[in-house]
Amino acid sequence: MRKFNIPTLLKSFIAISLFFVFAVSTASAQSETDDKFSYTITVNSDQFFGFYPFFAGSYAVSETSAFTFYGILWSGGTGGNQGSGGGWGNWTEFGVGYSFDAAEGLSINPQIGVTGGNLLSSGTAGPGVFGDGLVPNLTIGLDKAKTEGEIYFGLYTPLRDLAPADGTTLAYIHYWANFGVKASDFFSLGLHYEHLINSGGSNVAESTDVYQWFGPYIQFSDPNGMAFARLSAGGDLVEGNDSFFKVTTGLSF
Template sequence: MGAIVGASHFQPVDDKTDFSFYGTFWTKPAFGLGQGNTGDDLWTEFGVGVNFNLMDGKLKVKPQIGITNGSLLGGGARARSATVGGKFLDGVVPSLTVNYSDDKTEAEYYGGYYLAARNREGDAALDFVHTWVNVGYKASPNVSFGPHYELLSNTRNTYVGGRPSKTYEWLGGYVQFALPKGFFARFTAGADLDKDNAGDFYMMSVGMSF
């Protein structure tokens, strides 16, 4: 995965519950899908959910549902078995994010299931489970760092001759810089633990909560 740029918003409903929505722009050159200059390797995700504030706001539990747009899950617009463009509502994504943060530590768990919504019974549909967990130390209110583990596994594959398989399994670390108004930039890097997917990983995330 090359880069992730996202933003999330929380609108208070009551003292313990917020309405949330998010948007994410993905680039995915690591998948090597070979669409050339069509732009199909660009992927957007948008979703809504509810954020539950627990333990005086230190623990946040956020179930969400999103949609993706592009060509990764449903194969996109196709001609003669080749991808020639992306599609709206390429996939549906139910997910759960759990965050913990106090004066010195932070932690995050994410689990999402990416289901093809277009061309689901065609010859180019993919489903994925995506999960990560990280734990960090806050060196200051603006700088934190810690280990990061992430897994992306293909659970359904309708390509001719295709089969479900692990896409990547990452282990590394992150450093994050944050500003008081909710803006953050995080750089994560490390090694791919799957011997069939040789090479390091690196990922930049930029976001804002407001």
């Protein structure tokens, strides 16, 4: 019989909702200015996740901090060894958080997300549901006159257990780090490292490396900060894999 943990799902949803209400209320209490809100939309493609749009926004609550939100539409195209995005129950992710500046050009943004679909809750064997999993995550961003970079770490944990008797839930650890040099206000280049681990879910004995990418990237950016395009490519350090590519382009408002 499938397990449906209503209390856990409700508690998690209520906690995220309360955090959202608190953050928005705090933001609304600040004086209105035209530059408090920022929004970025990117589209991405790589050989594991396929095609997936991403959006992120923030609303400043002080000169050094902001309420943040984001979403990932993972189901946009064919994925890697788990099948198509549609096969993941139209997998999506939405989250909220709070960003603050640790130093000039250095931001820290803890967030928590919730997924819809069936990848985590049943290993793609069950129905697509809201509350498929929780995603506590942390992003550290670097943006200075001559350098740029980002560190991301996220835990994809099943919130519900809808796996069949002979199946399993799934869990993942996903992190990356990149660092680059701005050769001009138009062009930058650097190195990208990214690692995805299937940590096993309800069967921790099956923890495996899904991919481990390492290679250079090049980026072309609008000097006014409105748009950019990046290509990352290189080798996959996991035995049996060959190489990787990731293409991202985005607009900021």
